[in-house]
Amino acid sequence: MRFGSWRRRGSKLFWTGLLAVIALLNLLPILWMVFSSLKDNRDLQAGSLGFSRSQSRLVAMLPRREGVLVGTTNGDIHLIRLESHGLVVRGTRSLDIFAAAYSLQEETLWVLSGQDGILQVDASSLSERQRWPMSRIRQAFLERLPNGTWPDLDPVAVEASSILAVGDQVFATFRSKAFPGVIVLDRKSGGIRFLVFGQELPFAIDQFLDLGRGRVAMVGDKGVVLWQTAPARTADQFLWGQDLPAERVALVVALDDSLLLCQRERADVYSLPGRKVVRTIDTASGLRGGRILAVTADDRRIWFGTAGGIYGVDRRAGTQIEDDDSLQLLAPEHPEGNPWMASGVLGVAYSGGRLWMGGSQGEIAMGKISGSLEVERDGRLPEGKRTLRFENFRDLWQKMDFGSYLRNSLIISLGVTVLSVALALFSAYALARLRFPGKEAFSLMSLATQAIPGVAFLIPLFMTFLWIQKYSRESGWFGDRGVQLVGAWWGVILLYAVFFVPFSIWILRAFFQALPKDLEAAAQLDGCSRWAAFWKVAVPAVRPGIVVTGVYVFLSVWDELLFAWVLTAEKTYTVPVGIRLFAGNYQTRFDLMMAAATVATLPVLVLFFLLQRRIVAGIAPGLSRR
Amino acid sequence: MIGRIWRPIRQHRVAWGFLLPAILGMVLVHFLPLVQLVGISFLDSRRTNLGLGLSAPAVGEGAGILGNYLSIFSEASDPFHLGLVDAVVNTAIFTLVVTFASIALGLAGALLVERMGRWRGFWRALLMTPWIVPAYVVGLIWGVFWQQDSGVVNNSLHALGILGEDRSTWPMWLSGSLTRWAVILPAIWREWPYALLLFSLGLQSVPPGIHEAAQLDGAGPWTRFRFLTVPLLMPAGSLVLLHGLVYNIYSFNLPLMLFGAGSGNGGRQGDLLMPIIFRNTFQRWDFGRGAAATVVLTVGMFLVVALWYRVFRSDLERIR
Numbered sequence: 001m002r003f004g005s006w007r008r009r010g011s012k013l014f015w016t017g018l019l020a021v022i023a024l025l026n027l028l029p030i031l032w033m034v035f036s037s038l039k040d041n042r043d044l045q046a047g048s049l050g051f052s053r054s055q056s057r058l059v060a061m062l063p064r065r066e067g068v069l070v071g072t073t074n075g076d077i078h079l080i081r082l083e084s085h086g087l088v089v090r091g092t093r094s095l096d097i098f099a100a101a102y103s104l105q106e107e108t109l110w111v112l113s114g115q116d117g118i119l120q121v122d123a124s125s126l127s128e129r130q131r132w133p134m135s136r137i138r139q140a141f142l143e144r145l146p147n148g149t150w151p152d153l154d155p156v157a158v159e160a161s162s163i164l165a166v167g168d169q170v171f172a173t174f175r176s177k178a179f180p181g182v183i184v185l186d187r188k189s190g191g192i193r194f195l196v197f198g199q200e201l202p203f204a205i206d207q208f209l210d211l212g213r214g215r216v217a218m219v220g221d222k223g224v225v226l227w228q229t230a231p232a233r234t235a236d237q238f239l240w241g242q243d244l245p246a247e248r249v250a251l252v253v254a255l256d257d258s259l260l261l262c263q264r265e266r267a268d269v270y271s272l273p274g275r276k277v278v279r280t281i282d283t284a285s286g287l288r289g290g291r292i293l294a295v296t297a298d299d300r301r302i303w304f305g306t307a308g309g310i311y312g313v314d315r316r317a318g319t320q321i322e323d324d325d326s327l328q329l330l331a332p333e334h335p336e337g338n339p340w341m342a343s344g345v346l347g348v349a350y351s352g353g354r355l356w357m358g359g360s361q362g363e364i365a366m367g368k369i370s371g372s373l374e375v376e377r378d379g380r381l382p383e384g385k386r387t388l389r390f391e392n393f394r395d396l397w398q399k400m401d402f403g404s405y406l407r408n409s410l411i412i413s414l415g416v417t418v419l420s421v422a423l424a425l426f427s428a429y430a431l432a433r434l435r436f437p438g439k440e441a442f443s444l445m446s447l448a449t450q451a452i453p454g455v456a457f458l459i460p461l462f463m464t465f466l467w468i469q470k471y472s473r474e475s476g477w478f479g480d481r482g483v484q485l486v487g488a489w490w491g492v493i494l495l496y497a498v499f500f501v502p503f504s505i506w507i508l509r510a511f512f513q514a515l516p517k518d519l520e521a522a523a524q525l526d527g528c529s530r531w532a533a534f535w536k537v538a539v540p541a542v543r544p545g546i547v548v549t550g551v552y553v554f555l556s557v558w559d560e561l562l563f564a565w566v567l568t569a570e571k572t573y574t575v576p577v578g579i580r581l582f583a584g585n586y587q588t589r590f591d592l593m594m595a596a597a598t599v600a601t602l603p604v605l606v607l608f609f610l611l612q613r614r615i616v617a618g619i620a621p622g623l624s625r626r
Numbered sequence: 627m628i629g630r631i632w633r634p635i636r637q638h639r640v641a642w643g644f645l646l647p648a649i650l651g652m653v654l655v656h657f658l659p660l661v662q663l664v665g666i667s668f669l670d671s672r673r674t675n676l677g678l679g680l681s682a683p684a685v686g687e688g689a690g691i692l693g694n695y696l697s698i699f700s701e702a703s704d705p706f707h708l709g710l711v712d713a714v715v716n717t718a719i720f721t722l723v724v725t726f727a728s729i730a731l732g733l734a735g736a737l738l739v740e741r742m743g744r745w746r747g748f749w750r751a752l753l754m755t756p757w758i759v760p761a762y763v764v765g766l767i768w769g770v771f772w773q774q775d776s777g778v779v780n781n782s783l784h785a786l787g788i789l790g791e792d793r794s795t796w797p798m799w800l801s802g803s804l805t806r807w808a809v810i811l812p813a814i815w816r817e818w819p820y821a822l823l824l825f826s827l828g829l830q831s832v833p834p835g836i837h838e839a840a841q842l843d844g845a846g847p848w849t850r851f852r853f854l855t856v857p858l859l860m861p862a863g864s865l866v867l868l869h870g871l872v873y874n875i876y877s878f879n880l881p882l883m884l885f886g887a888g889s890g891n892g893g894r895q896g897d898l899l900m901p902i903i904f905r906n907t908f909q910r911w912d913f914g915r916g917a918a919a920t921v922v923l924t925v926g927m928f929l930v931v932a933l934w935y936r937v938f939r940s941d942l943e944r945i946r
Contacts, residue, residue: 436638438635601760
């Protein structure tokens with residue numbers, strides 16, 4: 001092969017490569033928009049450039065033999081072992097569910113999910129043994145209460161819920177106002193029972209605590225129920241604000257025969273037999289950590305995992321602690337500063353002289369307690385899987401009335417397209433085919449309108465609309481509200497339609513001009529009237545032009561914000577108006593903004609790529625004519 | 627008199643009949659409102675007397691009938707006036723940079739696409755995509771891209787090692803002097819494909835073989851570009867220029883969504899004419915001054931278009 005041919009090929013390859021790079025760079029903002037619409041908003045706000053990981057936030061930290069089981073929100077279970085060089089993740093199982101709560105009972109791990117029901121998992125092999133899906137739980141509920149209403153749970157939102165295995169029974173419930181009761185699973189028979197609020201139970205429950213000796217404390221919105229498992233009955237109950245000190249607390253822990261009631265920054269030790277608060281720990285003034293996120297206790301101390309670190313408080317100290325000195329603050333020592341301080345501690349668990357800790361950024365650590373707390377080993381949980389959050393689009397529809405905006409935009413854009421092109425057809429034909437005085441003046445006038453800003457028409461039209469509304473109301477002929485042009489479909493459609501007529505005339509005229517003159521002449525010779533020649537011969541022949549014009553008008557109306565902002569009301573808001581409102585109200589929901597932008601762009605992109613050849617040919621017919 | 631107008635219309639009643647729907651509509655939506663607009667620009671129509679509508683009183687005694695015009699041009703205490711001066715300068719810079727950058731990029735792109743032979747249409751469609759994205763979406767997404775600490779622009783620059791670790795030292799695109807570029811760059815991104823398309827269509831009108839003929843006559847690549855391609859692309863270039871001038875001076879959706887979560891206020895270096903007129907008219911409800919500013923803007927635009935027409939008249943004759 002000759003050298004020249006190689007050179008030509010090389011040069012062709014170079015230019016194609018260059019063009020490909022340019023095209024990619026050019027598409028980058030659009031690709032980034034679509035990609036961002038599928039990311040977690042936290043990642044967008046943190047400026048992360050990669051994929052979002054599934055949310056592996058620690059939910060439960062359960063000590064087991066020489067290690068700890070960690071369960072996360074996305075259903076990842078990690079078995080962490082203590083080894084000579086550090087904490088090692090010995091096993092990981094992804095259940096691929098949104099896990100709300102975990103409970104460990106000897107060799108069995110129980111997992112509660114708002115999406116998939118209750119799962120029984122082997123604590124050693126981490127393999128799933130059995131599953132009671134939501135459909136089965138629902139069925140059991142409807143058998144119990146045939147006329148009851150089953151709630152529509154949002155599997156992602158139900159995070160704070162509770163499951164507890166005691167003896168042969170597993171108690172589970174969802175922290176959702178709509179959820180009607182407590183699920184009781186019989187381990188041996190596999191049967192499901194329900195304790196219904198208002199019948200067996202006095203109020204809604206969202207947390208369970210094992211008090212030992214077959215007793216379960218059920219914490220709910222009105223108080224705490226002391227539940228006896230055999231025979232099954234309410235042994236006692238304590239109400240918030242009456243027996244119990246606070247209104248309602250976020251976190252309750254059992255301490256022998258006492259309950260530790262944790263609020264945001266304060267914890268009360270409440271003795272059940274004595275029915276009174278024996279001690280109050282104020283973390284707002286006493287502990288610098290702030291908000292309490294997790295609690296555990298050993299024989300001597302109560303350990304608080306807070307937004308600012310880990311703190312231990314002596315269990316037997318006096319009833320009321322007022323100053324810092326009487327608290328034993330134990331921040332874990334760490335060679336590189338203290339990572340716990342920054343990120344918050346989501347899990348603490350005590351077992352056999354060791355304190356296990358889990359941070360909100362996936363950090364895990366084990367500490368020995370000897371006077372003060374010292375971190376002996378630390379490590380990190382594996383990151384969650386790469387995910388695309390299609391839920392953003394569902395949230396988009398929930399946060400804003402996007403379906404309605406889309407419908408309005410489609411109705412208005414399509415209505416305007418049809419009307420505007422129909423109106424313009426006549427004039428375009430006359431300008432292209434007929435000779436008459438005033439033709440130049442008319443086409444100049446219609447072109448001139450394109451150089452006038454939209455606001456020049458909007459100001460007087462808006463004032464006229466207000467005027468019409470006022471006088472039609474005063475006249476009394478049109479009811480109490482008068483003729484409301486602002487916010488009415490037809491007002492906007494008619495206005496836009498006429499607005500785009502000059503533009504449509506301009507494009508359509510070129511298509512009529514391109515038709516061979518003989519076409520209609522022949523038709524008229526055959527006895528057609530001028531009208532028939534236009535309607536039966538010329539109009540069908542410019543069909544491609546009609547499509548192109550229609551697409552341009554559609555694209556323009558789809559992108560119209562100025563008139564729409566002023567002339568639409570809640571029921572007729574279009575997509576741009578809705579997005580502008582949303583951007584004003586939710587300034588940091590970048591994920592939803594990107595999702596909205598994607599939904600607003602895709603229809604026109606699809607339209608463009610379907611009709612791309614025609615659009616390109618129609619944009620300036622004079623230019624490419626040789 | 628009436629006969630002199632009426633007779634030709636009657637003689638050509640078919641033609642005027644065809645024009646009638648458009649004329650009726652345009653009189654109602656375009657021409658009557660324009661007359662009203664000029665009227666409103668002399669009225670003292672503001673929030674307090676919005677209910678009066680068009681029967682609002684004329685501008686007061688002291689300022690004279692031209693009060694609205696005088697105040698937007700010179701009244702130092704008028705908030706509209708203060709912003710308007712900046713907005714005029716910003717819009718001029720914005721329009722010129724965006725238009726000429728789009729022309730340069732579009733021309734280069736069109737020449738590049740022209741080399742692709744059979745695949746020309748494919749590459750052209752691919753490069754045109756930004757032009758299809760609605761302008762308000764462009765504003766919305768770039769408003770997120772430009773965020774100082776979380777935006778993809780700064781974070782990419784950081785990943786490339788151009789920006790340091792300390793986020794507080796990263797450039798603020800949406801306030802201060804960089805706002806000018808924060809609105810110019812997205813506008814170029816959306817506009818250059820249009821120039822590319824028109825130039826690309828223009829290149830197709832170059833007669834085949836003309837370049838080879840010139841080459842045989844000893845013309846080098848630059849000579850051929852300068853004396854063959856450029857003159858043949860003048861009609862397309864003139865249309866791109868006109869479109870760029872009109873579209874960018876009237877740019878509204880993009881700056882509106884780009885700045886301040888839909889408020890469209892880009893500050894001293896970023897505010898443009900349409901957003902400031904819109905804010906003062908429909909958010910401060912100062913219709914009189916809004917109308918006055920709009921009238922001035924429209925007259926200015928007609929001057930620009932007239933100038934354009936004088937320059938490119940001969941080129942336009944070729945594509946009629």
